[in-house]
Amino acid sequence: MGLGSSGRFSVDSMNKPLPARRLSPEEQKRRRKRSLALALSLGALVLLFYVVTIAKLGPGVLQRPL
Amino acid sequence: MTLATNTLTETPTETLATAGVSQGDVSDFFALLKPRVMFLVVFTALVGMVVVHPDVNPVVAFASLLMIAVGAGASGCLNMWWDADIDAIMTRTRGRPIPAGRIAPNEALAFGMTLSVGSVIVLGLVSNVLAASLLAFTIVFYAVIYSMWLKRSTPQNIVIGGAAGALPPIVGQAAVAGYVGWESIILFAIIFIWTPPHFWALALVKSADYARAGIPMMPNVAGPDSTRRQILAYTVVLAPLGLAPVAFGFGGLAYAIIATIGGLGMLALAFQVFRVRKGEAAMRVAQQLFAFSILYLFLLFATLLAEHGLGFFRPVFG
Incomplete structure (x- = not known):
């Protein structure tokens, strides 16, 4: 697993890709929930930026010189 | 799973087996933010905001408060990352996500750093540079001055470190008023x-x-x-x-x-x-x-x- 005989990492072993491992159903479920939470957080952030922009600039946000 | 430590050389084999696959649930990441402390921070920052009756848009005030909350949570997360070794020893804290092995230390560090930087930048954009600087100072004070230095070195740790917990009303007032008042x-x-x-x-x-x-x-x-x-x-x-x-x-x-x-x-x-x-x-x-x-x-x-x-x-x- 990337450990040398001394129990420490070597640079070469760190560069090797980790062996693929199939996720258990429980891990898949947790990953789905994490992905969903991340998506919701990003969506909320977009909404927050939009609302704050309107609040700070008001209708003037649409009135800008071309 | 045993305690996943901060040092690469001591990483337990079991953690290596699951490297790259987070074991944490959403609730574990939320727990890293110390929600109860976050509530106290939001509460005291809100009071710091309302006592000056600021002439500020409620949306801007809400967004500022949200960023103060996220910043507070981020500093709590960094504190848990640093203190994972002693959290594992104390009965009050051994069930926390890192010592319990549900979240790897590096995940917590990345999570805490991302939220720290993000909350400071967004607060600066939403309110003003003074509030953002004060929030950054609060996070650094709690995570570095208190957690990394004072906590393990002096019995005055919570006296001096208490400043970090006391700063939210000042950050709140600065966010909505643009100054720090009496x-x-x-x-x-x-x-x-x-x-x-x-x-x-x-x-x-x-x-x-x-x-x-x-x-x-x-x-x-x-x-x-x-x-x-x-x-x-x-x-x-x-x-x-x-x-x-x-x-x-x-x-x-x-x-x-x-x-x-x-x-x-x-x-x-x-x-x-x-x-x-x-x-x-x-x-x-x-x-x-x-x-x-x-x-x-x-x-x-x-x-x-x-x-x-x-x-x-x-x-x-x-």
Whole structure:
């Protein structure tokens, strides 16, 4: 697993890709929930930026010189 | 799974087996933010905002408060990342996500750093540079000055480190008013002086836990009797200080009554802690002081919030 005989990492072993491992159903479920939470957080952030922009600039946000 | 440590060379094999696959649930990541501390931060920052009756858009105020909350959570996350080794030893904290092995230390570090930087930048964009700088200072003070330096090196750890927990009203006021006024400085002082009797009451009860983890809390270094004297001394300062908002005109009649009764309650319990020094009774009064101190601070700030946020303010003088 990337450990040398001394129990420490070597640079070469760190560069090797980790062996693929199939996720258990429980891990898949947790990953789905994490992905969903991340998506919701990003969506909320977009909404927050939009609302704050309107609040700070008001209708003037649409009135800008071309 | 055993404790996943901060050093690469000591990473347990079981963690390596799952490297690249997070084991944490959403609730684990939320727990990293110390939600209860976050609530206290939001609450006190909100009071710092409303006492100055700012002429600011509610959306901007809400967004600022949200970023202060995220910043506070981020500093809590960085604290848990750094303290994972001692959290694993103490009964009160061994169930936290990192010592319990549900979240890897590097995940917590990345999570905490991302939220720290993000909250400071967004607060700066939403409100002003002063508020963002104060939030950054608060995060650094808590995560670096308190967690990495003071906590394991001096019994004055929570006295000096208490400044981090006391700063939110100042950040809140700066976010909506653009300046730091007397109101938030007084609120800072109240939380700052409240912190030692609050935490030392807990430390008296959990002194064995702290000793096992090697944290130099006051009861373990100066002894329980000295701690009891200091608790009483800080409370003697705290009780009149709690009335300072009345003297400065932003605490109304309701606040004056609550602060007087609460202050007397704190004094009575601190005196009990000072007097009762042996057996179960000593532990009981320390626990009572710890619990009452939370109620006391909550009531002070809730009353200010009701007076200024809900229009219940009735001046004491004139």
